[in-house]
Amino acid sequence: MATPKFNVGDQVVIRNQTSLFHTRTQKFARGHVGxxxxHRPEWAIPEDEAFGKIEDSRTEPFYVVRxxxxxxxxxxxGFDVDTLESEFSERWLEPANKEQ
Known part of the structure; x- marks a missing residue:
């Protein structure tokens, strides 16, 4: 089991990249800070899961980001306090810069 790279409370940015495969990463969240x-349990990376390779898949930590x-x-x-939470695999997260 890998040690999570991010802690609860960390600001992260969702990587803004395209992918040919299933990633579970919504396009509307890419490039945004949350x-x-x-923390969610380590699980199969979405690309392996999409192709049914659960048994011998690569795994990584997942996070809920608000x-x-x-x-x-x-x-x-809507209201300024309205939020949305979604789950992302670690490979899609980067530390947010302070100037963002």
Whole structure:
């Protein structure tokens, strides 16, 4: 079992890259900053899971990340406190820069 790279409370940015494979990483979250709220158990990487390779798959930590909805959608008309949480595999997360 790998040691998680990020801790609860860390600010992270979702990598903004394209992929030809299933990643579980929503396009609307890519390039945005959020906060890690929870660790999830290590699991098969989404690319292996998509092809049914659970038994002999590569694994990595997963995280729940919380975003302010106004950060994801600038035209969002809801409350400033509205948030969205989603789960990401570690490979899609990078430490957020302080100037972001």
């Amino acid at each position: 906060v890690v709220t929870e 975003f302010k909805q106004k950060d994801l959608w600038p035209d969002y008309t």
